[in-house]
Amino acid sequence: MRATVMYGAGDVRVEDVPDPELREPTDAVVRVLRSCICGSDLWPYGSLPPSEHGERMGHEFLGVVEDVGSEVSGLKAGDVVVAPFVWSDNTCDFCAEGLQTSCRNGGQWGHDLDGGQGEAVRVPLAQGTLVQLPVGEDDPLLSSLLTLSDVFCTGHHCAVKAGAGPRTTVTVIGDGAVGLSAVLAARRLGAERIILMGRHKDRTDLGRDFGATDVVGERGEEAVERVRELTGGDGAHSVLECVGTRPAIETALGVVRDGGVISRVGLPQYGDVPMGADAFMRNITLTGGVAPARAYIEELLPDVLEGRIDPGRLFDRTIGLDGVPDGYRAMADREALKVLIRP
Amino acid sequence: MRATVMYGAGDVRVEDVPDPELREPTDAVVRVLRSCICGSDLWPYGSLPPSEHGERMGHEFLGVVEDVGSEVSGLKAGDVVVAPFVWSDNTCDFCAEGLQTSCRNGGQWGHDLDGGQGEAVRVPLAQGTLVQLPVGEDDPLLSSLLTLSDVFCTGHHCAVKAGAGPRTTVTVIGDGAVGLSAVLAARRLGAERIILMGRHKDRTDLGRDFGATDVVGERGEEAVERVRELTGGDGAHSVLECVGTRPAIETALGVVRDGGVISRVGLPQYGDVPMGADAFMRNITLTGGVAPARAYIEELLPDVLEGRIDPGRLFDRTIGLDGVPDGYRAMADREALKVLIRP
Numbered sequence: 104m105r106a107t108v109m110y111g112a113g114d115v116r117v118e119d120v121p122d123p124e125l126r127e128p129t130d131a132v133v134r135v136l137r138s139c140i141c142g143s144d145l146w147p148y149g150s151l152p153p154s155e156h157g158e159r160m161g162h163e164f165l166g167v168v169e170d171v172g173s174e175v176s177g178l179k180a181g182d183v184v185v186a187p188f189v190w191s192d193n194t195c196d197f198c199a200e201g202l203q204t205s206c207r208n209g210g211q212w213g214h215d216l217d218g219g220q221g222e223a224v225r226v227p228l229a230q231g232t233l234v235q236l237p238v239g240e241d242d243p244l245l246s247s248l249l250t251l252s253d254v255f256c257t258g259h260h261c262a263v264k265a266g267a268g269p270r271t272t273v274t275v276i277g278d279g280a281v282g283l284s285a286v287l288a289a290r291r292l293g294a295e296r297i298i299l300m301g302r303h304k305d306r307t308d309l310g311r312d313f314g315a316t317d318v319v320g321e322r323g324e325e326a327v328e329r330v331r332e333l334t335g336g337d338g339a340h341s342v343l344e345c346v347g348t349r350p351a352i353e354t355a356l357g358v359v360r361d362g363g364v365i366s367r368v369g370l371p372q373y374g375d376v377p378m379g380a381d382a383f384m385r386n387i388t389l390t391g392g393v394a395p396a397r398a399y400i401e402e403l404l405p406d407v408l409e410g411r412i413d414p415g416r417l418f419d420r421t422i423g424l425d426g427v428p429d430g431y432r433a434m435a436d437r438e439a440l441k442v443l444i445r446p
Numbered sequence: 447m448r449a450t451v452m453y454g455a456g457d458v459r460v461e462d463v464p465d466p467e468l469r470e471p472t473d474a475v476v477r478v479l480r481s482c483i484c485g486s487d488l489w490p491y492g493s494l495p496p497s498e499h500g501e502r503m504g505h506e507f508l509g510v511v512e513d514v515g516s517e518v519s520g521l522k523a524g525d526v527v528v529a530p531f532v533w534s535d536n537t538c539d540f541c542a543e544g545l546q547t548s549c550r551n552g553g554q555w556g557h558d559l560d561g562g563q564g565e566a567v568r569v570p571l572a573q574g575t576l577v578q579l580p581v582g583e584d585d586p587l588l589s590s591l592l593t594l595s596d597v598f599c600t601g602h603h604c605a606v607k608a609g610a611g612p613r614t615t616v617t618v619i620g621d622g623a624v625g626l627s628a629v630l631a632a633r634r635l636g637a638e639r640i641i642l643m644g645r646h647k648d649r650t651d652l653g654r655d656f657g658a659t660d661v662v663g664e665r666g667e668e669a670v671e672r673v674r675e676l677t678g679g680d681g682a683h684s685v686l687e688c689v690g691t692r693p694a695i696e697t698a699l700g701v702v703r704d705g706g707v708i709s710r711v712g713l714p715q716y717g718d719v720p721m722g723a724d725a726f727m728r729n730i731t732l733t734g735g736v737a738p739a740r741a742y743i744e745e746l747l748p749d750v751l752e753g754r755i756d757p758g759r760l761f762d763r764t765i766g767l768d769g770v771p772d773g774y775r776a777m778a779d780r781e782a783l784k785v786l787i788r789p
Contacts, residue, residue: 197704200705202705202729204727204729205704361540361545362540362543362545370723371723374723375719376718377717378714378718378721382735383713383714386545386733386734386736386738387735388731388733389731390729390731392726392727392729
């Protein structure tokens with residue numbers, strides 16, 4: 104089959120790889136219907152050291168079960184399923200607590216496994232990992248359903264951990280696909296006011312559609328001042344940090360209200376968080392982390408199926424597998440917000 | 447009257463100062479029955495730059511109302527009251543949310559105000575700040591009641607913010623008065639297992655009396671390993687960081703379970719917290735901060751009055767005002783755990 108392999112920064116190729124097959128009785132093989140490129144794929148795209156073997160790419164996908172191992176129950180060939188971006192047994196104590204990203208037996212796609220940016224994937228621990236979807240192979244909701252694999256669940260995790268809800272003022276840092284997902288998730292949870300910090304009008308316009316009540320386009324200190332003005336000088340109860348850089352976390356500390364929560368879902372490109380005496384005296388909480396998408400899929404699914412939320416609007420470009428290298432480039436150049444792949 | 451003034455590191459004096467009197471109609475004047483020295487007083491004791499005017503000291507006290515201003519209702523001369531270590535109106539939005547440490551009109555003792563380590567105190571916003579106690583001036587519970595001013599409420603805040611409760615394993619870092627308070631608070635909240643990290647046997651023995659189920663006396667990496675062994679390799683759900691140093695927060699990160707919470711109540715002597723990608727991938731939360739003692743006093747009071755908890759056992763030395771300079775020395779030298787003052 105054909106799949107995406109990254110050989111180093113900027114070097115993405117689509118090439119022939121071995122067809123996936125069942126290896127363990129707990130495996131399934133899934134033919135990919137939809138996949139996409141993640142903002143987090145851009146970190147290795149910018150910095151992966153060159154290698155001869157390369158890295159299989161893609162951790163967001165939705166597809167059709169082609170085969171299941173003898174120990175997989177509840178799934179059969181022909182089922183349409185979505186895979187969260189971390190696979191897990193969904194039975195260990197961490198999974199039972201809703202922290203499937205720390206599953207005792209789980210792991211990440213790619214590396215020694217297939218990635219989602221290919222024609223098919225061998226799925227380990229398929230029964231725990233995959234969630235069946237009550238739709239056909241050409242359902243118009245597929246792109247929104249694909250976001251349950253990662254991006255919308257990540258925004259939701261961010262909003263949940265931040266305590267977004269009625270009577271909260273939320274500030275979302277970042278107008279990328281995760282930031283816009285966080286806006287949509289915060290609105291879904293009933294947040295009263297949602298301030299989106301972002302500077303790309305096409306993206307913040309979508310953010311307004313998703314529920315942002317205010318947009319702050321300034322940068323740095325000026326942006327912090329603007330959010331403070333909008334919140335009567337106090338800052339926001341819940342700050343959803345969807346970027347992952349040190350300036351973003353500094354901005355978060357600047358716009359959070361005393362007693363408030365900063366929830367982060369952007370993979371930190373920093374080692375230290377400046378939370379010394381000031382954050383202490385203000386009782387600021389830092390939470391969030393890699394999102395256990397598996398924990399949220401069933402809860403979010405009805406809202407997608409019934410059209411109450413439409414996170415598929417995040418995809419502003421659709422490509423085939425051959426277009427993947429250019430899809431990376433387009434996202435890195437901010438030409439595209441999020442690229443959908445139809446293998 | 448006589449009161450404690452610190453003129454620089456190691457230079458604590460008890461001297462004559464002006465008698466407190468009502469200045470605002472919202473003031474009260476309280477004659478101090480019991481006060482104490484706080485672990486946080488040892489930071490300036492170790493590092494305060496010399497000054498001619500000095501700093502009035504003490505933020506934990508309990509006493510008898512001598513006079514109240516015309517706008518103070520619900521309090522009268524003769525009432526026994528306890529003061530939290532931050533004064534507040536107890537009516538603003540922050541106070542209503544239980545964050546009296548961020549009160550829009552409140553502040554800290556000392557500086558331009560009287561401190562608790564003296565014969566009497568002018569209390570601003572007395573109606574919001576003071577909590578009446580149903581005891582007499584010589585009640586044997588006074589020392590336990592005094593801990594509601596700061597140290598026990600601080601331990602309680604730490605445990606509450608950490609989510610300590612039934613089915614949680616708690617690790618408390620620090621065997622000082624706050625750490626031991628955190629142990630007692632975690633037990634009160636129903637924590638299943640409480641691992642106390644501390645190296646002073648007399649203190650950890652009191653910790654066991656307060657509810658610690660395990661004591662870890664090792665240091666650094668060895669201590670982290672020991673806590674991990676005790677928790678099946680996983681670490682603790684709730685880590686109560688009661689020291690405030692960078693090594694303590696590093697230890698906290700080492701002993702916290704994936705998805706767990708680090709709650710800190712030791713004033714940070716560091717500017718940055720090492721919570722980069724590792725803490726992110728493990729979904730670690732950092733919370734806590736300066737404790738809004740005022741928010742907790744009514745809730746904790748019955749347990750003290752009815753003898754279910756006895757945080758007054760933290761006091762292992764009692765002195766008069768003249769003994770205050772030596773009391774500081776004894777706490778700094780770790781000769782005394784916590785020094786009670788009877789002016």
